[in-house]
Amino acid sequence: PRQDEYDLGATTLTTWLLKQELKGTIDSEFAVVLSSIALACKQIASLVGRAGISNLTGLAGEENVQGEAQKKLDVVSNTVFSNCLRSTGRTGIIASEEEEFPVFVEETFSGNYVVVFDPLDGSSNIDAGISVGSIFGAYLPSEECSLEDAEDGETLMNNCVLNVCQPGKMLKAAGYCLYSTSTVLVLSVGDGVFGFTLDPLIGEFVMSHPYMQVPESGKIYSFNEGNYDMWDDDVKAYIDSLKKPEKWEGKPYSSRYIGALVGDFHRTMLYGGIYGYPGATNAPNGKLRLLYECAPMSFLAEQAGGMGSTGKERVLDIDPTAVHQRVPLFIGSKKEVEYLESFTKGK
Numbered sequence: 001p002r003q004d005e006y007d008l009g010a011t012t013l014t015t016w017l018l019k020q021e022l023k024g025t026i027d028s029e030f031a032v033v034l035s036s037i038a039l040a041c042k043q044i045a046s047l048v049g050r051a052g053i054s055n056l057t058g059l060a061g062e063e064n065v066q067g068e069a070q071k072k073l074d075v076v077s078n079t080v081f082s083n084c085l086r087s088t089g090r091t092g093i094i095a096s097e098e099e100e101f102p103v104f105v106e107e108t109f110s111g112n113y114v115v116v117f118d119p120l121d122g123s124s125n126i127d128a129g130i131s132v133g134s135i136f137g138a139y140l141p142s143e144e145c146s147l148e149d150a151e152d153g154e155t156l157m158n159n160c161v162l163n164v165c166q167p168g169k170m171l172k173a174a175g176y177c178l179y180s181t182s183t184v185l186v187l188s189v190g191d192g193v194f195g196f197t198l199d200p201l202i203g204e205f206v207m208s209h210p211y212m213q214v215p216e217s218g219k220i221y222s223f224n225e226g227n228y229d230m231w232d233d234d235v236k237a238y239i240d241s242l243k244k245p246e247k248w249e250g251k252p253y254s255s256r257y258i259g260a261l262v263g264d265f266h267r268t269m270l271y272g273g274i275y276g277y278p279g280a281t282n283a284p285n286g287k288l289r290l291l292y293e294c295a296p297m298s299f300l301a302e303q304a305g306g307m308g309s310t311g312k313e314r315v316l317d318i319d320p321t322a323v324h325q326r327v328p329l330f331i332g333s334k335k336e337v338e339y340l341e342s343f344t345k346g347k
């Protein structure tokens with residue numbers, strides 16, 4: 001019934017943001033921040049779509065702080081995101097997968113909000129024309145430390161890190177944009193999850209998925225099973241159980257893995273199931289980064305009635321200790337994540 005609030009095809013992201021402002025869910029400053037993120041996503045969608053004909057495939061030639069070879073589009077998307085956020089004058093601190101340290105946006109030009117982002121997720125898919133995405137989260141500045149107290153550069157840097165390292169439960173908004181057969185921006189400001197599809201003819205995000213709910217269960221699992229031998233025994237036992245036809249009325253779970261969290265998560269939101277990136281012997285905390293991958297996605301999952309877990313605890317409860325910290329992630333339908341936890345929790 002709540003979905004009737006919106007006339008599909010007639011509500012754009014802009015009108016929705018204005019409505020949220022009227023309802024008091026967000027303030028006008030935040031509406032500006034969120035529109036600037038939408039602008040960055042539109043620009044990245046256009047760059048991704050033209051990558052093969054505008055010399056934007058392949059490597060940039062540098063590594064990021066996590067030792068990943070940056071693709072040209074990782075670097076360009078980072079610049080686009082960062083410029084869009086800076087130009088609003090409403091963003092105080094930004095942190096990105098592609099930057100070693102959070103950046104304090106110049107004082108004369110800054111507002112309050114703290115924004116964390118993965119400018120291009122799944123970038124190894126780019127050269128093959130497969131789905132990629134962007135992920136973001138936004139916080140208010142931490143009450144515990146004000147940037148005004150900083151007397152020197154080092155204190156300022158430390159305070160920026162503290163402002164960025166807030167637990168996911170403090171998020172004021174989170175979202176992702178999928179660049180695929182269509183460009184879909186999925187967003188929550190803490191009152192449900194809304195999906196907007198880009199109409200390329202008018203250049204606007206138009207509401208297509210009001211009040212998204214992740215199905216309570218779903219028989220799809222999305223894990224990089226090439227890592228199986230390096231997983232803990234409890235995760236192996238869990239995956240083994242999904243493949244036993246006799247356990248599931250003759251039909252085992254289906255496996256789907258794109259290798260771009262945004263794509264795999266978006267499918268999970270719509271069809272149900274579970275996405276997992278477990279810890280492994282060579283990487284005890286897995287691969288995905290807490291601040292700009294696991295926390296925003298877990299916020300969305302919870303807002304849509306699903307769950308985000310490390311297998312041991314709720315992702316949104318974790319107090320980050322470093323900007324690029326990694327944590328294991330199991331996310332999606334409530335019943336599926338609970339079933340996984342029945343193997344991993346308290347072990």
Ligand code: AHG
Pocket residue numbers: 068097118120121122123124224259260261262287
């Ligand atoms: P990014 O491209 O932002 O570095 O993120 C890559 C992540 C995520 O998108 C994806 O789900 C995962 O890496 C895939 O990792 P594997 O190739 O190890 O499966």
Ligand code: MN
Pocket residue numbers: 068097123
């Ligand atoms: Mn990367």
Ligand code: MN
Pocket residue numbers: 118120121122261293
């Ligand atoms: Mn990523």
Ligand code: MN
Pocket residue numbers: 074097118119120121122123
């Ligand atoms: Mn990335």
